[in-house]
C-alpha cells in the first residue's frame with residue numbers, strides 16, 4: 071500500500087483513485103520546536119499528536135492534524151510546567167492545537183499546505199511546507215515551518231519581551247502514516 | 251613605586267589586580283547565583299541566570315589567565331614567623347581555590363549544556379555546549395555545581411578569616427602584600 075501511495079503522489083497521470091486516508095502515527099515520529107532564549111537556541115518537543123491525511127485524485131486533498139501541548143518536554147521540569155500554564159499554552163482551557171488544510175499545492179518533490187492553525191483559541195492562516203516519501207516500507211511525512219508565537223498569545227505579559235524570548239519559533243515534524 | 255611583577259616581599263600590581271577582580275566577581279557571582287536560583291520561572295530568572303552564566307565563564311577565563319601569570323611569576327614566600335603547618339595550610343588553601351575556581355564554573359557550564367540552556371556570552375557570541383541535552387545528566391551536573399560552589403564559598407570564608415587574622419591580630423606582612431597601597435608597617 072505505501073508503494074501505491076508513492077506512485078499516486080509522484081505521478082499525477084494515474085487515473086483518479088477514491089479517497090484514501092492515512093493516520094499520523096506518533097510512534098517514532100516527532101514534533102519539536104526551537105526558539106531563542108537570551109540569544110541561545112532552546113529546544114523542546116511534544117509527544118502526543120495525531121491526525122489524518124487524505125488522498126483524492128492522486129493528490130493530497132486534506133490534512134487534519136492535532137497536538138496536545140500538555141505533552142511538551144524540554145530537559146527542565148520547571149520549564150515544562152511553565153509552558154503548560156496560562157501565559158504559554160494554557161493547556162487547561164486549550165488542550166489541543168490543531169491545523170486543518172484548505173488547499174495543498176505540489177511543488178516539485180515538496181508540497182505546501184495552506185490552512186488554519188488554531189492555538190489557544192487563536193486561529194491564523196498558516197502555510198506548512200512538507201514532503202512525503204517512503205521510509206521503512208511506510209509513507210513518511212516531514213517538514214518544518216516557523217511561526218510568530220505572539221500571533222497566538224504564547225508567552226503573554228512579561229514573556230512578550232522578545233529580547234529575552236524570541237518571537238520566531240521553528241517547528242520540525244516527521245511521522246509515519248498508516249493506512250486506515 | 252609600583253611593581254608589575256611580584257617581588258620577594260610583595261605581590262606585583264598585576265597579581266593584585268587579578269586577585270581583587272576575581273574576588274569581587276566571585277562574590278557578585280555567588281550573590282547572583284543564589285538570588286537567581288531561588289526565583290520562580292520568570293523573565294527575571296531568565297535574565298539573571300543568563301548574566302550568571304556569562305559572568306561565570308568570564309571568571310573561568312580570568313582564573314586561567316591568572317594561573318598563567320602566576321606560573322611565570324612566583325608569589326612571594328610566606329613570612330618565616332608563621333608556623334610551618336600554617337604555611338602549609340595557606341598554600342593548600344590557595345591551590346584548592348584555583349582548583350575550585352576552575353571546576354565550579356566548569357560544572358555550571360556542563361549543567362547549562364546538559365539542561366539545553368546554552369550560553370550566548372553577554373549577547374556577543376554563542377558559547378559551544380560541552381555535552382548534548384540530557385535530563386539525568388543535567389540533574390547530576392546541577393548537584394555538582396551547587397556542591398563545588400558551596401565548597402568554594404566555605405573556602406572564601408576561611409580565606410577572609412585568615413587574612414583578617416593576619417591584618418588585625420598578627421599584624422604581619424601577609425595582608426599588606428596583597429594591598430595595592432601600603433599601610434604603615436608594624437613589623
Ligand code: HEM
Nearest residue numbers: 279280283284287303306307309354355358359362396399
Ligand atoms: C565562579 C563561578 C560561579 C559561581 C561562584 C557560581 C555560583 C552559583 C550559585 C551560588 C548558584 C546557586 C546555587 C543554588 O543555591 O541553587 C548557582 C546556580 C547556577 N549556576 Fe553558577 N556559579 C558560577 C559559574 C557558573 C557558570 C560558568 C555557569 C554556566 C555557564 C553557571 C550556571 C548556573 C546555573 C544554570 C545555575 C542555576 C541552578 C538552578 O537551576 O537552580 N554557573 N551558581
